[in-house]
Amino acid sequence: MPDFAPLSTAKRLLTGGGAQPAAVGRFELRRLLGKGAQASVWLAHDPRLQREVAIKLLPPVQGQDAAAVLEHWLREARHVGRLAHPHIVPVFEADVQGQQPYIVFEYVPGCTLAEHLERQGRCAPHDAVSLVVDVLDGLQAAHAAGIVHRDLKPSNVMVDAQRNARVMDFGLAAAVASTPDAQLASGTPAYMAPEATASMPPAPAMDIYSAALVLVELLTGRPLIHQTDTWQALYRIANDRIELPKDLGSGVDDALRAILQHALARDPAQRYASAAEFRDALQAWAAPVSASTTAGNATLDFLLRRMRHKSDFPALSDSVARIQRVASSEDDSISDLTREILKDVALTHKLLRLVNSVLFAHASQGSVSTVSRAVSLVGFNAVRNMALGLVLLEHMQDRQHAGQMREEFLRAMMAASLASELGGAAMSEESFIGALFQNLGRMLCSFYFAEEAAQIRTAVAAGTEEEAAAMQVLGLGLEDLGAGVARVWGLPETLQRCIRKPLGAPPHRPPEKGAEGLRWLARAANEVATAILQTEPQQLDARLQKLGSEWSRTLALQPQAFADATLRARQQLVALAQALELQVAPDSAAARLLRLPAPVVDAAASDELAPHELHPHATQPLTVQAPVSGPQAQAQMADVLSAGIQDVTNAMVNEGFALNDVLRMILEAMFRALGARRIVFALRDARADVLTGRFGLGEGSEAAVRSLAVPLRETADLFTAVCVRGADTLISDATEARMQERLPAWYRKGLNAPTFLLLPLQIKGRPFALIYADQERPGALAVDDKVLGLLRTLRNQAVMAFRQRT
Structure with missing residues (x-):
């Protein structure tokens, strides 16, 4: 039987001609799905079970033996109808109308x-x-x-x-x-x-x-x-x-x-x-990594072993896996994402620079000093995307090959930014990640196998296709390398599939939605990024115009819209490089990625920010480190706390704020300023009259949340007394015998920190919450009067937020 071809219209729909049938048996025919020389397939409605089905109308059986043939066919159809498997479209019914057999099966969009x-x-x-x-x-x-x-x-x-x-x-x-x-x-x-x-x-x-x-x-x-x-x-x-x-x-x-x-x-x-x-x-x-399977997989196993010997690879793998795991979690992922980012001081530093750059001028409306605030302003997915991109940059630092790594990073970020623009609001975030990780194999190769990467580039310059060159040099394609590492990292199946570029010319119709559409979109964005990187400036406009024409039908975009999206992505890349202070040699290929076309004067757009203009509220990066003694450390704490207070004020004044978002900002500002090991917010359980841990930040904060339980009835222990009296308390050395006597058994068994800070929250003289922070060395938490005053201001902002939201 010849292949069915999808049809939009048909004048003669049955093999023998005639008008469109209205029904077959009890099934109401809705529209033709496909037609071959001998049969047609219809979308139909089953009124009995109120569901859509597909019906295949087979050619009428003629001749003296027609009855026997149809009986044989029905017997086989009943046998097939008993098949039930996830990879088989089930047959619901089979019957004969007149001399024409038909089959009813599940309709699969x-x-x-x-x-x-x-x-x-x-x-x-x-x-x-x-x-x-x-x-x-x-x-x-x-x-x-x-x-x-x-x-x-x-x-x-x-x-x-x-x-x-x-x-x-x-x-x-x-x-x-x-x-x-x-x-x-x-x-x-x-x-x-x-x-x-x-x-x-x-x-x-x-x-x-x-x-x-x-x-x-x-x-x-x-x-x-x-x-x-x-x-x-x-x-x-x-x-x-x-x-x-x-x-x-x-x-x-x-x-x-x-x-x-x-x-x-x-x-x-x-x-x-x-x-x-x-x-x-x-x-x-x-199979992804098995020395006993194919030669290609054995090569991947060998390359992974080489990479694991590099000190950065385990840390990189751990960071990517943790961030992605948080993004896939159904739990309180915003708190988890904030906590994961704050574990990496350099990552926090770079991410806040980005959020305060021109890239997010439309969202920030002022300086942003906490990751929590960044999440609430620009969105969870945007922060996750930035974090994943910055993790790759942060861990792939190599002085000897710094120029090449910056080039690969900028190429990947250009593709990601363009894919985000081309994908539209509905696909912006997943498009960014898909295009970014389509470069994963090339970035990994450039960093971990620098000599081999140079050989691959030489072969490509001589005319060899990149994947073929990688096979010759590494024994494995760059896509296989990227996909293999993505599996090891546990990245989602959609992202793993996106690493492999679709083959062939761009399709003349928009691809199907989902993973396939994402792969084509990522490929288009990467082709543009590569063209900018490799094309001389005088030929670039013509090259980009050609790409716009080639991809217009696939992406359902007019060439001008494609060009506009490309320009916006290039402007974003320049702003990103400025925010991260990425320097490239003026005569390098990477410099082409950061060279914008001459602006066209447009009076209607005169109020917009120029691509090179810095955000008017951009802040200098905040230093994030464990505090040391002395006035300089106290001044540093004060700066971070002051910025946090402003963050919280902006959130509460300018927005219909969410209480949890504000509490996260407060906790994060305190955590970063104090250089605390962990910090926990506890809230009163009215039924038990106990303050119990709700969420926290820092090393071991999950265990601390579970351990913290302060009874509010009158007892002789320190925690209850502090909360009932509303007395802000800093214990410099909890290891002293006299202090140990005042600490409750639940604290000594669970938290047992040598130094800690307690900031109780009260409304109308009654305790309802507690902020707890600690360090792992006696005396490591030290605050002067100014810092203490700022901590109290943040604590009072939390009280105010509760009053407004409860």
Whole structure:
């Protein structure tokens, strides 16, 4: 049966002609989904179960044996209807109206693999393998139930919204080893196994052969058997030895080629014994890090071992994994993200510089001195994105190769900024991350394998394609390196997939939404970034115009809108480089990324900030370090606390603030100013009349939150007395015997810090909350009167926030 082609309109919809049918059985036909030479597929409504279904109308069966043929067909259809598997589109019903058989199956929103190939072009190897693994999983379930599909092809595989492949249309399925029926077609010529052309009994090996042909088509973008004449195609399958194309795409190694040759053996006995065995071979090839699998994966394992010997890699991996884990959490992720960023002093420093730069002038409306405030102003995802980008920059510092690393970082950030602009508000954040991490393999290679990276650049300059050059030098493509590390870091599947650029020319229609659309968007942004980096200034405008034309249909953007987005991204990159004080040599390729085109004077835009203009409220970076004794340390504390007070004031005056956001800002300002080991906010539990920990920052703050429990009834211990009396208290040395006697047992067992600060919160003379901070050395917390006054101001702001919100 030929492939279905998606149709928008059709005048003659049934094989025999005639008007559009209104219903088949009880099913109300809504619209045509696809039509082939012998059958049509409709979206229909099932009024009995109130659901959408898909219905395939098969050609009427004619002749003296029609009744027997239809009975045989219904028997097979009932057998297929018992199949239930995540990678099989289930058959709900099968019946005959007049002499015309029809099948009712689940309606799966998405597209077929044939449509996917038409839109996107050839697939990257790991993507193609992932899809066919799903197909083989479904086929194995069918074979185990004694059913052979017999018509497996791209148009009979659906790709759903989660990008899972699901086998459908078992309309030609037959029981294993059953007698082929001459009146029903036994497959599509371009996807039939040699023995199927000789009318051999149905067997699983036929589906295995067809699945291998589908995989080849996904890798190359065209059918391996591409003869348009049916008899020519059948003759070639029956008589010729099918050879794999030399070009199966970048990243296809000898191991994957051998797997395909095994599945395409002419003799069924020489193929994989089952669909499961074929599936397992593909999964082993695609396994991320295993020295016992393919040569490419062994190379990745070797490179990862080399990277782990570098002191930065474990720290980098830990930072990325922690930030991403927080972003994926369903818990109080804002507090967790703030806490993770504050663990890294340099990261906090750089992030606050960025938030106070021209990049976020529209949001900050004044200086921002806390990460908590940054999150509330520019959004959780924006801060997460900045943090991930800055983590890469912070950990990939190398004086010997500093220029090259700055170039790679700026290229990646340019692509990320442009993708964010092109993706629009709905996709801005994930577009930024997707485009940034599409450069991960190149950045890792430049930093950890500097000599090899130089060899790759030399080969590229001589005309070799980058992935091919990486294979020659490293034994592994840069995409494989990036994807392998992304798996080790536990990054989401969508992000791992985005690391692999889609192959082929930009599609003429916008790609499907989700992971596929993100990959194409990231590729477009990276092509622009690379063009700016590599093109001489006098030729750049023409190159960017050409890229705008090439990508306009794929991104559903007019070339001018593409150009405007590119200019905005370039302006953002300049502002980012200024905020981070990234210096590049004037004659370097990286300098091209920071060279803006001459501005076009536009009176309507005269009030906008120029690209090089600094934000009027930009602040100098705040120093974040553990305090030391002396007036200088106290002045530093005062500066950080004063900035925090202003942050909280702005939040409470200018916005309909959230109480938790304000409390986070207060805690963070205190935490950074004091250089505390940890700080905890406790709130009264009215039923138990106990102050219990709610959230905190710093090392071990999670355990501290769980441990802190101050009873408010009159007792002799220090914590209760401080809270009831509202007495701000700093204990310089809690290890003294006299002080130990005053500390409650729950404190000595849980927190037991040698120095700590207590700031109780009261309303109408009654305690309702407590701020607790500590350090790990006696005397490490020291504050003068000015600092104490500022701490009390922040504490009083917390009380005010509670009064306004409760």
